[in-house]
Amino acid sequence: MxxxxxxxxxxxxxxxxxxxxxxxxxxxxxxxxxxxxxxxxxxxxxxxxxxxxxxxxxxxxxxxxxxxxxxxxxxxxxxxxxxxxxxxxxxxxxxxxxxxxxxxxxxxxxxxxxxxxxxxxxxxxxxxxxxxxxxxxxxxxxxxxxxxxxxxxxxRLLPGVLGNVGTLTEESFASGLLEYPHYTRPRDFEGQTIPDVLLSGDHEKIDKWRREQAEEFTKTRRPDLWAKRGKA
CATH class of the missing domain: 3.40.1280.10 (SPOUT methyltransferase, trefoil knot domain)
Structure with a gap:
């Protein structure tokens, strides 16, 4: 239907x-x-x-x-x-x-x-x-x-609407956390560089860094969400 x-x-x-x-x-x-x-x-x-x-x-x-x-x-x-x-x-x-x-x-x-x-x-x-x-x-x-x-x-959640369904599991609120920061080219922009870990090719370290960033963003920007996770 x-x-x-x-x-x-x-x-x-x-x-x-x-x-x-x-x-x-x-x-x-x-x-x-x-x-x-x-x-x-x-x-x-x-x-x-x-x-x-x-x-x-x-x-x-x-x-x-x-x-x-x-x-x-x-x-x-x-x-x-x-x-x-x-x-x-x-x-x-x-x-x-x-x-x-x-x-x-x-x-x-x-x-x-x-x-x-x-x-x-x-x-x-x-x-x-x-x-x-x-x-x-x-x-x-x-x-x-x-x-x-x-x-x-x-x-946007309906089957077939989004091309990459993986994005649904990584975006803000999907896991009770805000989304981690994103970067793309160029590598250097006005003295700001892409974090080295994202260019390391080590997916385990990248996943850990992203998780830590998501937690930090949630703690500082949405303490209400972070508190709710503690009660879960």
């Missing part, structure tokens, strides 16, 4: 966007994954195709209506592969991790709800058992870019 991303958005023209380029775009053309962008406004009930209303209790901004969001989600679930999780991209969601990405990539696909305005009526999240995921501690204008980030992270 082809991995499918179903996106619910107010701006379907934003998709595939960057995902139509490079390896993800090639894989899309080759049918290694598929994408369907559904316009939430198609489920509006008035001639103006409005999907939002003022927040109960007052306050700034607008909130996406529960009935319209629910109708859009139901339609997406009917068209998506069975067991595809429904995900709402939200800054209050659980942080997206490589572990979660790997699990999503192994499944049949995802249904991604892209919010706008001040947010989404809480009742649709509860009624449709929607998972909330965040790509970082900051706020975007909407969930569309976040959805593209999640899709890109998943698509």
């Amino acid at each position: 082809t991995w499918k991303a179903t996106v619910l958005t107010l701006f379907p023209e934003m998709f595939p966007g960057p995902l139509g380029l490079s390896l993800a775009g090639k894989a899309l053309v080759e049918g290694l994954w598929s994408l369907e962008a559904i316009d939430i406004r198609d489920f509006a009930k008035d001639k103006h195709r409005s999907v939002d209303d003022t927040p109960a209790g007052g306050g700034a901004g607008m909130v996406m209506r529960v009935d319209i969001a629910a109708a859009a989600i139901d339609a997406a679930k009917a068209a998506a592969p069975a067991e595809s999780p429904a995900i709402y991209l939200s800054p209050r969601g659980t942080p997206l991790t490589q572990e979660r990405v790997q699990a999503l990539a192994k499944g049949p696909g995802v249904i991604l709800l892209c919010g706008r305005f001040e947010g989404l009526d809480q009742r649709v999240l509860d009624a449709r058992d929607i998972e909330e995921i965040s790509i970082g501690d900051y706020v975007l204008s909407g969930g569309d870019l976040a959805a593209q980030v999640l899709m890109d992270a998943c698509v």
Whole structure:
């Protein structure tokens, strides 16, 4: 079964966007994954195709209506592969991790709800058992870019997308560590040279050096990851 991303958005023209380029775009053309962008406004009930209303209790901004969001989600679930999780991209969601990405990539696909305005009526999240995921501690204008980030992270893990699958086991987070530094020609750049060990031809020493570098980078740059390894 082809991995499918179903996106619910107010701006379907934003998709595939960057995902139509490079390896993800090639894989899309080759049918290694598929994408369907559904316009939430198609489920509006008035001639103006409005999907939002003022927040109960007052306050700034607008909130996406529960009935319209629910109708859009139901339609997406009917068209998506069975067991595809429904995900709402939200800054209050659980942080997206490589572990979660790997699990999503192994499944049949995802249904991604892209919010706008001040947010989404809480009742649709509860009624449709929607998972909330965040790509970082900051706020975007909407969930569309976040959805593209999640899709890109998943698509690159699909069989046949990357030419050298070995890179997947060596990159950041694959082993709970940040990736070691890389070098290539020229050997000397403005007085900085490639570490001698990488030119030694001794693969055992190279592997040891890379491991040590990955550990040091993780300790200094992401102490939270390093602490998590100690608890594992």
